Amino acid sequence: MSESFHNDGSLRIRVTTPQQARAPFRRVFRELTANAGHASVLAWSLFRRDISAEHRQSLLGYFWLLLPPVASTLVWVFLTSQQVITLDSAGVAYPLFALSGTVLWTAFNSGVMATLNALSGARMLLPKVNFPHEALVYSALLKTGLEMLIAALLVGAAILLLGYELRPAFALFCLALLMNTIVGAAVGLVALPVSSLYPDISKGIQFILRFGFFLTPVIYAVPASGPARTLMLANPVTPIITTGRAWLTGSGEAMPAAFAIVSISSLGAMIGGLILFKIALPFLTERLGS
């Protein structure tokens, strides 16, 4: 497929042929930048639409966003306090340790699911209306961003409630939260085209996320040695979670170099995933359309 846009006077010309453009990535990148204005306005409108529609119908609203990390933290705090299980929290008070870990994990999780499901709400539109489809991804990211903002406020409130000092490094924790969302978004975006064709992919990812929780240092610290440590260090989410938490609590293992590497490559992967999404869309519309 090749599609090229250029201007002839005031009219935009679109040529579509089945031939391969010599550089589909460059073409789509140009298209993304050309559409940026309309796409961002549309993304904002979709974002507001979805938020207000969700909000209007629900009685508890944003409470549902806060509930999972709080509930999960409470469960782990209860289990450790009753000594049902013993988890190493690297010297940090366990409630704060578990809450910050869970919130960081949720950021990754939401990033994956938001982008993976970016098309599901727009299935009806795809074969009918031509609009800058990247707006769907942008609005999904905006929604996740809002969730993370609320989560950050929750952590801040928890710190004050538990009687700790809210240090300036809290800003770095928020950065880690953002980065983990981006790592998740990159994973979701890269998987999106194939998972739109085959729902198995999305099911598989959800399965991995469910068990990945236990193999990621979310509710416990990275062990000092052994195969478990090797396994966890191979996990790209580990440096973000442990470093973010170390910044927040002021103790524990920080991995700033790994943090930087994962962040930069995820940003790259996310942009690559967006381009992939644009290239894939006509193929998806063709196969899924009605």
Add this chain to the structure above:
Amino acid sequence: MTEPSLVVAEEISKKFCRSLHRSLWYGLHDLTSAILPWNREDRGNATIGQPVRALRREEFWALKDVSFELRRGDCLGVIGHNGAGKSTLLKLVNGLITPDTGRLTTRGRVCALIELSAGFNPILTGRENIYNQATLLGFSREETQRKFDSIVDFADIGDFLDTPLRNYSTGMAMRLGFAVAAHLEPDVLIIDEVLAVGDISFRFKCMNAIGQLLQTSAVIFVSHAMPNIVRLCSELMVLDRGQVTYHGRDLANGIGQYQALFSGAPQAVSGSGEIVIRELTIQSGESLADLGGTCAVAHGADLRFTVTIDAAEHLEGTRVQFVLWNSEMLPVLDVVASNLEGTYIDLAGARRASVSAYVRQTELNSGKYSLSVIAEAQDHTRTFCRHDNAAYIQVNAETTSGAHSLTVAEWSHEELSAS
């Protein structure tokens, strides 16, 4: 200098796959070969006039070698059966999918009036949905604000403007959708059967709006309603299973070809069965058809229906009448006696009768019409036999009229002085 064409389609084709699993698999394959630089063996040769990659297993051409060119003010009508490739063509022009062969060029803003309520959110109010839909279709914020009153005015939904959309009727949601879309200023406009919903006054409003848009854009119009096609279109394309069977400016000819594509529904007999049709003939000039056949009739020619019926022992008599249905399943002609009911046949003497009706100067317009024979009790309380699609007549009239019938009047005029 004349403006270049707004739509140029050069031998575009599109393949589809019947099996779901294969379709998804081919989709994955096409997608990878679009991305991976080393996997491009089979797409490179798909240019105009050159052989294209062969169909894969279970694939077929949903659209094959379609070419046309539209300038501002042109309106191309596209007609065909379900599955003929009309929607595929619209999706291609709309840029939603890419052709497998050929080249498609569009200039300017392309806008589609296809299922206008797609994109609405049921929980939000009409007002909010107008803004969202307008943004989706590419209006700027200022443009929407400028046109907002006019949109509300056109939609004519009254007090419902601030009511959640889920409390709207289907027709009201449609009106809102059309009102937004009609305020776009497209260069290329794609219309697909959107006028099917809504009451008569709104349909008229839509037709007028489309007529206005037509003057400033190139339009592709898909419809099953021939009167609308005749009213709006300057040229016509007939699609049959992906192939173009007619493309030209002779609308009557095109519509005739489309209607001839109807293979006709199978004969259907209902009623009490106390009367059975033995034989049937339709005759017009040299042309003759019997049960299940098609009789060609020129406009203005005479027409004779003859039916032979067998009746059960106890029947004393029956009313017989003929009804002609057009291809949209609307009754267009009842053949009746002078009392405007079916003709009465006394069956006391014989169990078999031959009934004949002679119609002078058929006024029906071009098209294929299906014949029903109805035999019922004199007081209409009981149907003895109803034989639908018993035979067909194909009328040919050299005209561009979209009306159901054409009557030749005796005209006169006199000159009047103006004071």
